Amino acid sequence: MGEPISVLCTPALVLDVDKVKINAQKMIDRYQKLGVQLRPHMKTHKTLECADIMTGGSRRCIVVSTLAEACFYADHGFDDILYAYSVPFDKVERCAALSERLDLFQVLLDHPDALELLRKRPLRDGGQWHTEGVELTGVYVHCGNTYSCRGVEQIHAVAQETIDLTLQFMEKLKAVGISCKSSIGSTPSCSHPVKDMAQLSEVHPGNYVFYDVQQSTIGSCSLEDVAVRVLTRVISHCPHRNQLLIDCGWTGISLDGAGKLPTGYAVIEGHPNLKLVSMTQEHGRVEPSSGQLDYSRYPLGSLLTLIPYHSCAAAAMHSVYHVHSGGRLVGKWMPTRGW
Amino acid sequence: MGEPISVLCTPALVLDVDKVKINAQKMIDRYQKLGVQLRPHMKTHKTLECADIMTGGSRRCIVVSTLAEACFYADHGFDDILYAYSVPFDKVERCAALSERLDLFQVLLDHPDALELLRKRPLRDGGQWHTEGVELTGVYVHCGNTYSCRGVEQIHAVAQETIDLTLQFMEKLKAVGISCKSSIGSTPSCSHPVKDMAQLSEVHPGNYVFYDVQQSTIGSCSLEDVAVRVLTRVISHCPHRNQLLIDCGWTGISLDGAGKLPTGYAVIEGHPNLKLVSMTQEHGRVEPSSGQLDYSRYPLGSLLTLIPYHSCAAAAMHSVYHVHSGGRLVGKWMPTRGW
Structure with a gap:
């Protein structure tokens, strides 16, 4: 400790902790100002330290890409975990077990067969819309087409289109009596929010804590x-x-x-x-x-x-x-x- | 144990141990017959179990691609380890330390500056040609251009050319009074040896223990x-x-x-x-x-x-x-x- 990074044997992955903190804090401030809940994604780093920085120390309200991440964070006192993955048929039992030791644990669902599966083995969880043990908590949109953007103007256009479609879908749900949360993600769109993002419940970017050359090419960062x-x-x-x-x-x-x-x-x-x-x-x-x-x-x-x-x-x-x-x-x- | 692989949560990497053993044994038999020392490369799998199978249980005479592998195998009773890497300037001290607890530990050298470095901090080792604490044990050739081959005929042609060049180089060394070992590698050439391979001291293939689609496309295996x-x-x-x-x-x-x-x-x-x-x-x-x-x-x-x-x-x-x-x-x- 305290030695220059040049003492490391190579290859070595090095992180500038000051930049990590700045990137994280900017995202926190951005969505606090907009009145939208930030649910940072852990998939880029998968560490406890970085998760603490991204959640401002709350250890609440995160997204993960694997069940291994979900368990790792749960084991270390994190809660309100969204496993942002179409509920995997081979991991339902592990998901259910995890839901029973957390206040909030959610999975994604994008097929009627998955709904059937969850009806047979429901997760213990909160939410708004209820159907035989399965509750719809929200609608999750990735906005991954921002990755083909070049510059803030294009990012804004894709983000706006995604938000419009999401809000239209929320209206349709409301028309049949379902009201729930909405969340969009992607580091490009969340690094340059459009005004209408304020109408969503949550955002879930992840890469921003490190950023990379790809993000600088897209225009998410310098x-x-x-x-x-x-x-x-x-x-x-x-x-x-x-x-x-x-x-x-x-x-x-x-x-x-x-x-x-x-x-x-x-x-x-x-x-x-x-x-x-x-x-x-x-x-x-x-x-x-x-x-x-x-x-x-x-x-x-x-x-x-x-x-x-x-x-x-x-x-x-x-x-x-x-x-x-x-x-x-x-x-x-x-x-x-x-x- | 004993359960079908379909019980595994996915994604999961699975190995057919019978095929692993057959691939390893075929290579052992092939070079025993040819009278050439097989020095299997560990880089594909990096496990103890597979190393045991590839060395026929001897735990001697292996190649590794990283110093971490070298230390891992040394820690578990393997010896006669060739770290097939241009001696890394940041790891000389670790290399020297490892050489002091093994019977045989060698590194590659391909630049006069690296020779200077090793003269300042020689490894403890055996070999034939000696210059101020550094001994030349052999000449190491990869034969990596076999990867652009399609079919046994092309593999044979590249292998033959590589062997001819290697043997010519050995002759030149001999002419200035240096005689040492010679080794060529690559799974394609070692899966289909040409007769003249018998004139080399060693071969060092690695991938063959698993093989893959690339190798089947080249023609190394089915x-x-x-x-x-x-x-x-x-x-x-x-x-x-x-x-x-x-x-x-x-x-x-x-x-x-x-x-x-x-x-x-x-x-x-x-x-x-x-x-x-x-x-x-x-x-x-x-x-x-x-x-x-x-x-x-x-x-x-x-x-x-x-x-x-x-x-x-x-x-x-x-x-x-x-x-x-x-x-x-x-x-x-x-x-x-x-x-």
Whole structure:
């Protein structure tokens, strides 16, 4: 602790805790101001520490992507957990058991067969609309088409369309006597709320706590807001290919982002002319976008800093996140894994 | 134990232990017959159980891709470990420490600066050629260009070329008074040895113990030889998109194989008309190659079996492998991770 991040063996995933806190607080403030409940998604990081920061220490009102996450958070005092997944037929018993030890635990439902299943084994839970042991708590919309947006204007247009459709659907439900909550998600739309979002009950973004190159390309954030990096070192020179080898392969940053960026699978911080062109399990191949590599700038052992295309995918490859403040190590966070 | 694999919650990585043993034994027999030392690579599975099977119980003479693997195997009684990685400048001290508690521990070296580094902090080790505390044990060649082959004839041609170049290089070394071992790798070339391979000291394939769709496409094996599957379940029907949703996203099988197969990211066993077209973190989208999906064949909760494009990448996403014999569970293997 207290040592510079350069002491880490590589590849290593490092988190700037100050940026994490700023990203989280901005989202909290944004939805407090709008009067909409923020239900942060845990899928990007899957750690207790980050969940505390995202919930402002309340440990209430979160979304998870796996039942393993739900159990992990429940085991550590979190409650009001939404398992945002079409109720999996093989996990109904585990879901029901979890619901019995929490104040609030909900699952998604998108098919009449799933309703039948839940009628046979209802979860213990609160909510508004009741049908033979199953209660409809709300309508959950992802708004994932914001990921093809470029810039705030396009994000606003997609968000507005999603909200309009959601509100129309809520009206139809109301017309048949059902009134319940509504929630939309996606980091792009929740980073740039439109006014009508205030008519929803909840929002459920998740990636924003780290952000990544993809989000900066969409326009959710600037590259400076990205809290996550993968540290890597030069391990070999390949002058016959005009390439460097680095010690980050797809086990260190994932294969997400293929073909998406002019700089390859990541942005190499401070070296805009370098491109991460391909990876094997434990090697990355780096070459200049143009010209010849000046190998004297990249001696063996020298450190490079990768900004991941997709932080959820990069984080999923690591069992430890190294946390720093101003480049000095302050802790390690351990994510949960599995299903 | 003893239960059918269908009791597993999904996604789950399952291994057919009988196929694992057959794949391992065939490789052992092949190189015993050829009089060449087999040094199996651990990077695909990273487990003790599979390492025992691949070494025929000797726990000697293995290759690893990370120092974490090297330490894991050393901690469990394995020895004669080759860390097949250009000696990483940040891990020299850990390498040296490991060398001091093993009979044989070697690293790769491909740059004069790395030689300088090792001269300052030599590893304790055996070998033939000696220069100020650093001994050259052998020449290591990957033969990775076999991965673009289709069929045994092409594999043979690439293997022959690699062996010829390697032997020419050994001759040049001999001419300056250096005689040492030689080793080539890659599962395709080692699954179909050419006669001249007998002139090498060692081979170091790894993937063969699981094989995968990629290897069957190259011609290393048949699809029936593949020992690994990812079990998944149907979680939703999307008739408006003519798609099924399954509970295997890229956290369950990785993004490796994009654009490589007519059936998408995997082969869906027994359903040649189905294609895994895309994945998010926890969802896979499956559609027919042609025609309309017959949803009555795929009720919610029904099990599908994915044969991974790349077993190394699929295995890397799992912290437990479920091992079965004839479809009945017989154990769990836990891989090591990290660096």
